[in-house]
Amino acid sequence: MSHSADAPAIISHLSEISDRYDALFCDLWGCVHNGIAPFPDAIAALQAFRTKGGVVVLVTNAPRAHVEIAKQLDAMGVPRDAWDMIATSGDSARAAMLTGAVGEKVYFIGEPRDDTFFAPMKLIENPVTLTKVDVADAEGIVCTGPFDPHAEPDVLRPQLLLAKTRGLKLLCANPDIVVDRGESREYCAGAVAKLYTEMGGESLYFGKPHPPIYDLARRRLVQNGHDISDERILAVGDGIFTDVQGGIGEGIDTLFITGGLAREETATTDQPNPEKLAQYLKDSGQNPTFSIGFLR
Known part of the structure; x- marks a missing residue:
């Protein structure tokens, strides 16, 4: 129509x-x-x-x-x-991560509850072995959301600047910029990825759109x-x-x-x-x- x-x-x-x-x-x-x-x-x-x-x-x-x-x-x-x-x-992002989209040593940006992101997937045979490391030692970034969803994404600028100068790709697990939890607005991984892209870094997206x-x-x-x-x-x-x-x-x-x-x-x-x-x-x-x- x-x-x-x-x-x-x-x-x-x-x-x-x-x-x-x-x-x-x-x-x-x-x-x-x-x-x-x-x-x-x-x-x-x-x-x-x-x-x-x-x-x-x-x-x-x-x-x-x-x-x-x-x-x-x-x-x-x-x-x-x-x-x-x-x-x-x-799931879309995990499949890419487990097949090595951002390397094996990754800097993880997210809340502790999102550690399940690193669990194995039935769909993926022979996944890469992932290790969480500091940004200075990382081959790539995995972002499930900011460390603090109520803080401006800009607080991550120092880490992202270092990542950008090292040419790291950022795997974004959630392209949403914000969500409303009840009456309270929270930042999502998409806000971090957007900032990284604006800074000249490369972000990989797997969710809508x-x-x-x-x-x-x-x-x-x-x-x-x-x-x-x-x-x-x-x-x-x-x-x-x-x-x-x-x-x-x-x-x-x-x-x-x-x-x-x-x-x-x-x-x-x-x-x-x-x-x-x-x-x-x-x-x-x-x-x-x-x-x-x-x-x-």
Whole structure:
């Protein structure tokens, strides 16, 4: 479905368009939950889609393995019948890391809870042996997020400057710049990678909007016996430069959730203000197939 940029197609429920699709590539944070609790309407919408035979792939820029995300969703109270499988930026990035994308001696930027990033993967045979070292001895950088998600990424400038002068590549496990955990905004690995790139360093990306995570999502579909063409897949998410730009880049339809990261810019209370939304899309240069205030 095409429409002009000056009149975005706004729907009020997923069910209005769901018959056109056999699979959803659905973002998690800002769509299904807020980092603390699930959104009941979103859960109901995903359950209804699956009841009609649709497949829900949760496609997330989380820097962790899909099994870790499943545990997190269980703990948060997201029911298992709301989704089928999970593709994470972490898994895409881990696969590259374990095949030697940034060498064997790596400088790790991240929180202690993200140590699981270094766990082995079934998909990878004969992985390289990784050792965590100081930046001065490293062959590359692995970043799952800043050491302190509430501090400006600029605090890492000294380490990044040394890394840049040594020509190190930075493997970014999560391209997101920021997320909102409840009411509190936090920096992600993407903010560190962006700073490194601006400083003249080289950052490698694996999550949305970059192709590796979509390849992984499609592989998960095939692994689970689903042969679904791109025109029957809908990408759902609240990140205009991750979920929407990524879906458009992959040639799949997109549903933009305006009540997440762009709620202020689109003046979303229940639904977006059409004029504000049109301006926001024009400013961002992205044109989603559909928009909706919240997933429901």
